[in-house]
Amino acid sequence: MEIVRNVTRHKLRSFLTISGIVIGVLALTTMGALAENFNALLDGGVKYFGSSIQVGPPDGTSAPLLPISKVDEIKQVAGVGAAFPTYSFQAKPGSAPSFSFGVPDTIVAGDPAENDWAALKITYAQGHALDTSTTGQVVLGSTIDKEFGKKIGDTIDLPIRPPDAKPDFVNHTFTVVGILNVTRTAPDTFAYINVVDGQTLLKDSLPATIRDQIPVAQVAEAIDVYGRPGSSISDLDKLAVQINTQVSGVKATKPSDIVNAFKSGGAIFTAITTAAALLALIIGGLSVVNTMFMAVAERVREIGLKKAVGATTLNIMGEFLFEATLIGVVGGVVGYGLGAAITVFLNATTPPGQSTLFLITPALTILAIGFATVLGALAGILPAWRAARLDPVTALRNE
Amino acid sequence: MADVRLVELTKHYRRGTEVIRALDGVTVDIEKGEFVAVVGRSGSGKTTMLDLMGLLLKPTSGSLFIDGIDTARLGDRERAHMRARRVGFVFQEYNLLSGLNVLENVMLPLRYVQNGKKTGAARAVELIDRVGLSDRIRHRPTELSGGQAQRVAIARSMVNSPSLILLDEPTGAVDTETAQQLVDLLKRLNREDKVTIVIVTHDLDIAAQANRNIRLKDGKVLADERVEAAGVA
Numbered sequence: 001m002e003i004v005r006n007v008t009r010h011k012l013r014s015f016l017t018i019s020g021i022v023i024g025v026l027a028l029t030t031m032g033a034l035a036e037n038f039n040a041l042l043d044g045g046v047k048y049f050g051s052s053i054q055v056g057p058p059d060g061t062s063a064p065l066l067p068i069s070k071v072d073e074i075k076q077v078a079g080v081g082a083a084f085p086t087y088s089f090q091a092k093p094g095s096a097p098s099f100s101f102g103v104p105d106t107i108v109a110g111d112p113a114e115n116d117w118a119a120l121k122i123t124y125a126q127g128h129a130l131d132t133s134t135t136g137q138v139v140l141g142s143t144i145d146k147e148f149g150k151k152i153g154d155t156i157d158l159p160i161r162p163p164d165a166k167p168d169f170v171n172h173t174f175t176v177v178g179i180l181n182v183t184r185t186a187p188d189t190f191a192y193i194n195v196v197d198g199q200t201l202l203k204d205s206l207p208a209t210i211r212d213q214i215p216v217a218q219v220a221e222a223i224d225v226y227g228r229p230g231s232s233i234s235d236l237d238k239l240a241v242q243i244n245t246q247v248s249g250v251k252a253t254k255p256s257d258i259v260n261a262f263k264s265g266g267a268i269f270t271a272i273t274t275a276a277a278l279l280a281l282i283i284g285g286l287s288v289v290n291t292m293f294m295a296v297a298e299r300v301r302e303i304g305l306k307k308a309v310g311a312t313t314l315n316i317m318g319e320f321l322f323e324a325t326l327i328g329v330v331g332g333v334v335g336y337g338l339g340a341a342i343t344v345f346l347n348a349t350t351p352p353g354q355s356t357l358f359l360i361t362p363a364l365t366i367l368a369i370g371f372a373t374v375l376g377a378l379a380g381i382l383p384a385w386r387a388a389r390l391d392p393v394t395a396l397r398n399e
Numbered sequence: 400m401a402d403v404r405l406v407e408l409t410k411h412y413r414r415g416t417e418v419i420r421a422l423d424g425v426t427v428d429i430e431k432g433e434f435v436a437v438v439g440r441s442g443s444g445k446t447t448m449l450d451l452m453g454l455l456l457k458p459t460s461g462s463l464f465i466d467g468i469d470t471a472r473l474g475d476r477e478r479a480h481m482r483a484r485r486v487g488f489v490f491q492e493y494n495l496l497s498g499l500n501v502l503e504n505v506m507l508p509l510r511y512v513q514n515g516k517k518t519g520a521a522r523a524v525e526l527i528d529r530v531g532l533s534d535r536i537r538h539r540p541t542e543l544s545g546g547q548a549q550r551v552a553i554a555r556s557m558v559n560s561p562s563l564i565l566l567d568e569p570t571g572a573v574d575t576e577t578a579q580q581l582v583d584l585l586k587r588l589n590r591e592d593k594v595t596i597v598i599v600t601h602d603l604d605i606a607a608q609a610n611r612n613i614r615l616k617d618g619k620v621l622a623d624e625r626v627e628a629a630g631v632a
Contacts, residue, residue, distance in 0.1 A: 307455070307482075309511065309555070310483020310511035310512065310559075313476075314476075315510075
C-alpha cells in the first residue's frame with residue numbers, strides 16, 4: 001500500500017513517467033499486432049507451401065500453361081500421393097491497386113479433394129464444398145464474402161466487371177454454396193470454383209486471336225503435388241528433384257525454397273516493427289530510471305530511518321525495485337489496453353474486402369505487459385542499489 | 400550481565416590527512432533497565448557513541464556487546480536484524496514517514512521482523528494508547544504537533560519490544576513543557592517495561608532526571624556518575 005502511495009505521491013511526475021511506458025507499450029502492441037497479423041498470413045503460406053510441391057511450366061516458356069497429361073505423369077513418380085491441376089485468376093481485374101498486407105481477391109479453380117491432402121485445411125462457416133460435377137458453384141472465403149455481402153444461395157458474377165471493362169470482357173454467374181471460416185491467410189480472399197469452370201475462365205482470359213486454338217480442357221496453369229501421407233518437407237524437396245528429373249516440360253519448386261522465402265520476409269518485417277516499438281519502450285524505461293533516482297534522492301532520510309529500524313540492504317532494494325516494477329506494470333497494462341483498443345477499432349473500421357491489419361495474440365499480450373514489467377524492474381535496479389547502499393548515519397542526517 | 404557493554408570502543412574518521420577521534424577508547428557498562436543520559440558539548444562524541452550502540456556505525460576498534468552478543472562478529476544482515484529486534488531509535492527530527500498515518504508509522508519496524516505485523520499490530524495500538532494518541536491513530540504526521548510526533552516516534556521505537564532505546568536529542572525540537580512531558584513518558588516506559596534507555600541531550604535539566612549521567616569530552620568519558628534523587632524508579 002505504501003508503495004502505491006509513493007508512486008502517487010508525485011502525481012504529475014508519476015503520470016509522465018508512466019506515460020513514457022504507456023507510449024512504448026502502445027507502440028509495441030500496435031506494431032506487434034501488425035507483425036502478428038503479417039506472420040499469421042505468412043504462416044498460412046508456410047503451412048500450405050510446406051506441404052505441397054508447386055509445379056509449373058519451365059522457365060522461359062512463352063505460354064504459362066501445362067498439358068494436363070502431366071498430372072498423370074507426375075502421379076507415376078515414386079513417392080507422389082496426389083496431384084491436382086489448378087487455375088487462378090484475378091477476381092477484380094483492372095481494379096485500382098491498393099496497399100494491403102493480404103492476398104488480393106483471387107478466383108481459384110481446383111479439385112475440392114485437394115483439401116484432404118493440404119496441411120492448411122479449409123472449413124465451412126456455412127454451406128458445403130463444391131460439387132465437382134456441377135458447374136456454376138462458388139465457395140467464398142470469409143473476407144471476399146464480407147466484401148460482397150453474400151449468403152448461401154446468392155449469386156455473384158465472376159470475375160467482377162471493372163468499370164472500364166473492354167467490350168469483350170466476359171464474366172459468369174456463380175451460386176454461393178459455401179462460405180469459409182476465417183483463416184487469416186490466403187483462403188480468406190479466395191473464391192473457389194471447380195476445374196471445369198476454371199477452364200472456362202481460362203478460355204475467357206486468353207487473347208481472342210488464340211482463344212479457340214487452345215484446348216483449355218487439356219491444359220492447367222499449375223499442378224499442386226502432394227507426397228504420400230507423412231512426407232516431411234525434406235522428403236518433398238527430394239520429390240521435387242525427382243519430378244524435375246523424371247517428368248519433362250515441367251518445373252517443380254522445392255517447398256523449402258518457398259518456405260524459406262516466406263520466413264525470411266516475416267523475420268525482417270517482425271524485426272523492423274518490433275525494433276521500432278522497443279526503441280520507444282526503452283526511452284520510456286529511461287524515464288523510469290530518472291524517476292527512481294529522483295525518488296531515492298528525495299527519500300534519503302526515509303531510507304536511513306528504515307535501516308535504523310531494521311531494514312536490510314535487500315529490504316530497501318526490494319521496496320524500490322517493487323516501486324519501479326509497479327510503474328512498469330501500470331504502464332504496461334494501460335499501454336497494452338490502449339494499443340489493443342486501437343487495433344480493435346482499426347480492424348472494425350477496415351473497409352469490407354480488405355484484410356484486417358492487426359492481430360492480438362496471447363503471445364503478444366504476454367510480451368507487451370511482460371516486457372514493460374521487466375523493463376520497470378531493470379530500470380529500478382541501479383536506483384534501488386544506490387538506495388540500499390546508503391550509509392544510514394549520513395542518510396538520517398541528510399537535509 | 401551488563402545489558403550494553405562498550406569496551407575500549409573507538410571510532411576515528413579521516414578527513415583528508417587529519418584523523419578525527421570521534422570516540423576514543425570508551426569503556427562503559429549499562430545495566431538492564433537503566434536510564435542513562437549522555438551529555439557533553441557539540442563534537443564530544445555523544446551521537447557517535449549512540450550510532451555505535453545502535454549498530455549504525457562500525458567501530459574502528461574496541462568491542463560492543465548487546466545482551467551479551469559480541470556485535471563485532473555480526474555481518475550487515477545480522478546487525479540489521481539486531482537493530483530490528485533489540486534496539487529502538489528516537490531522533491530529534493522525529494523522522495516519521497509523511498505518507499503513513501500514526502499507526503502505520505508505529506508499525507514500520509514490524510515489517511522487518513518475521514511475522515512482525517501479525518504479532519505486533521496489537522502492541523502498536525497499545526503503545527499508541529500508552530503515549531496518549533489513541534484519538535490520533537489515523538492522523539498523518541503533518542496533522543500532529545511536535546510533541547505528538549515525538550510520542551509517535553517513541554511508540555515506534557518500542558513496538559518490537561527492544562531491550563535498548565536510544566534517543567538522540569529527542570526534546571531538541573519542542574518547547575520546555577512538551578520536553579518535560581516527553582521525559583515523563585520515557586521515565587514511565589522505563590519503569591513499566593524495564594527497558595534500558597540511553598538519551599543524548601544538551602539539556603542538563605533532562606539529564607538530571609536520568610539515573611546516570613555519562614559526560615563525554617573529545618571522545619572520552621570525562622565523568623560517569625549516578626544522579627541523586629533521580630525521578631526514575
